Amino acid sequence: MEPTSQLEAVFASIPNGVIVYDLEGKILRMNPAALTLFEIASENLYRRKSYRQFVRRYQIRDENQQPISLKHWEINRVIRGDTALGAQEDTVMVHLPSGRSIYVIISCAPVFDSQRHQMGTVCVFHNITDRYQHELQVRRTSTSLLALIQAIADIPTLIDRWSPEATLLLPPAMSFVGQQLVELIGQMLACARVFLLSLGPPRDHLYYVAMWGLTPEQEQRRRENNGRFALSDFLDEATLAQLSANKEVRIPHDRVRLPFLDRDDLGPLTTLWMPIVLGKQLAGMLVIARDDLQDEYTPEEIALVRAIAMLIALVIECVQLLNKVDGTSGRAFVLQEANQLINEFLNLASHELRTPLAAMMGNIQLAQRRLEALRKRVEELSKTASREVEQVRQPLEHASESARLQERIIRDMMDDARIQAHTLTLHKKPHDLIKLVRETVAAAQRQAPERKIVLNIKYTGETVPIVADADRIKQVIDIYLSNALNYSPADLPVTVQLTVEGSVARVSVHDEGVGIPPEEQEHVWERFYRAKGITVQHELDLSLGLSLYICQELIKYHDGGVGLQSVPGQGSTFWFTLPVAPHQK
Incomplete structure (x- = not known):
């Protein structure tokens, strides 16, 4: 193979996006990975055009979702000839014409000729969207769980607003607890929608207590119909019997009746209905909606939803008991028991987060060991082979660091929750x-x-x-x-x-x-x-x-x-x- 052809083959096979600029910042080359990443049909569309013209096609933001000025980009520094710091990186969010958003690490470095005169700039774009979104989901889940614990901790201050004759699961003064719960489920299980439903008057009529994943208009329509329809208007007798027996039910979208909604409102979603039982009576449901094409609910996911349903029942019973008991010692005992059960829930929630993380860490470490063995075998081979190994090694290092970061977030989250609940145990x-x-x-x-x-x-x-x-x-x-x-x-x-x-x-x-x-x-x-x-x-x-x-x-x-x-x-x-x-x- 001719050297030029070999270079072209290497350039085309690089998995990261690569764009080469001249001294004026005009685009000379874009490899296929860059065309795919930035949704460009042909390299010729932007060849000899300024990088500024290229960037105008996109909305560029930093990690805090703030717009980025072009003058602050590292590429400007490199094109100006300021190469004292060597290659530098930016991490940005790029909003594409298709409506998708991607996260990329941009690394820019000068290109020199044999006389060490700068002849251009090369920028490498490493797509980290999947990793970033996964970490963001972990953070959002952590935040939701912390907000839930804080909401539960605030319940004793709201006791006076609770009416012993209340007919719904949670009164308006405590609806924020329900909202934190549905947001937690939505984040942890990546659901399309989550509902917390209550049964109330007239007998077994349906009320929407909290919702997640809907537009404001969809939420408003449901609230306007609170109490207008019985649970039997939505579900058949067999399903009602299972819920009353405290058994979860998986219902395809075509088996759910929608008395006041269009079929398109639900879409192709399969729902999991988890009963909330108080005193052996069905008092409400947690409903989770997923796309029909997704996998079945795992036993671990069902266990998590059931634990949250039990936590809701616990919150209600705790508040009711606090209204009934007299004296400071009685209330302290009830709160102590509540903290004990909340801590058990936290253990289950942390397990749900840590289990896939442990599996990911194991796979990363195995891949790293195999890659190191491969690296030793190819040390005597060509530089091209060594570069290919390095291209695989670096993403693994990033993934390993990412997993350690998530592990720390989860650890901090659980420690904080136990500190707030006064249930942290030390082994001195x-x-x-x-x-x-x-x-x-x-x-x-x-x-x-x-x-x-x-x-x-x-x-x-x-x-x-x-x-x-x-x-x-x-x-x-x-x-x-x-x-x-x-x-x-x-x-x-x-x-x-x-x-x-x-x-x-x-x-x-x-x-x-x-x-x-x-x-x-x-x-x-x-x-x-x-x-x-x-x-x-x-x-x-x-x-x-x-x-x-x-x-x-x-x-x-x-x-x-x-x-x-x-x-x-x-x-x-x-x-x-x-x-x-x-x-x-």
Whole structure:
């Protein structure tokens, strides 16, 4: 094969979109992957046209959905000849002419001739839409679950608004709880629609308590028909009997009667009806709608929906009991029992999130091991083969990092929920703090081998004895380290230091980042707080602003303290203290 033909074949086979520009920013070449990515029929449509003309065809936004000005793009810097920083990346959302939106990482670099004179620019577009949307769904699910827990925690403040004679599942004052529940289901199970229905007067007539996945007009039409039709107007006798027996029912769209709706309103959706039973009586239903073409509901999904239906019944019974019991101690007992059941629900919800994540991590790690073995076998082969292996390796690294990020989000979400419900359990035992610090630093170094982590033990003794939950202390150190690595330049070290003064041990993590302004330092430990104006190194950091708050709470559980020292432009030092075990000092 001629060298030119070989180069053309390589260019055409690159899986990422590639666009080559001249010194004026005019398009010279677009590979097939770029044409497909940007929905362009032919390369000739944009050849010799400015990248500005090309970009005008699309709506470009950043990760926060804010419009991006062309002057802030890295391609401008490269075309201007500012190549001191080397290749740089942007992560953007591109709204395509077809109506679809994609997320891409854009990497731009100068192209030099043999004399090191810049002759153009090459931009590579890596499509991360699937990964980004999956992570976004995890974040939205996490947010929904946190909002649900907060809503349940607020119920005692609304007791006075509850009428013992209320006939619906949830009165208007507490409808927000139902709304959080349906949003949670919709996010976790990727449903088209979710309904929380109540039976009320006249006998067994249907009321819409909460809805998800509908337009405002569709919601309004349903609310206008609240109480006008009986459940028997929608379902046949056999289905009603199953629901009354506390059994879930799967109903194809053509078997659901719609007394006040057009058939097109439901569309080709298959519904799962989950009964909500109070005192052996059918009181309402959770209804989930999915496209007929999707897979059947799995046993795990059905178990999750049933758990939420039971949680709804629990909320109602809890409120009713709170109205009946007298005195502070009685109410405290009821709330304690409610927290216990809520915690069981959280365990099930976290399992539903973690199970597919664990499977994904396992597959990624297996693929990475096989790829490493392949890389060793092809080291002596051509550069082209090595590049092909590298093109496979990089997405796997991104996927692995993505899975670790999701795992951290889920962990933070569940810890926060248990802290709010006062159900967090620690397993305290004697441990050596030096060993815990060393193990955590070693694990972080394995996860980020390209970064330099310096460990400085300023203590002459062999051990620093503490009584603690080892996993939780490691978790705090890991969060400090992760933040330091994410929010500091990749070419500068992160320093971990352990000191002991009297009966107090102190662990600190210092980074060389931009620092935190004084007016923000007092807020960093607040729940859901994220510092403004700080650039994170990981382009898909979807954290919820919980990590430092959780660190503070975990250290409080250990009778210690947390703190921060930061000077803008000189980095930040996050620290925590723990009491040294008195009898072994």
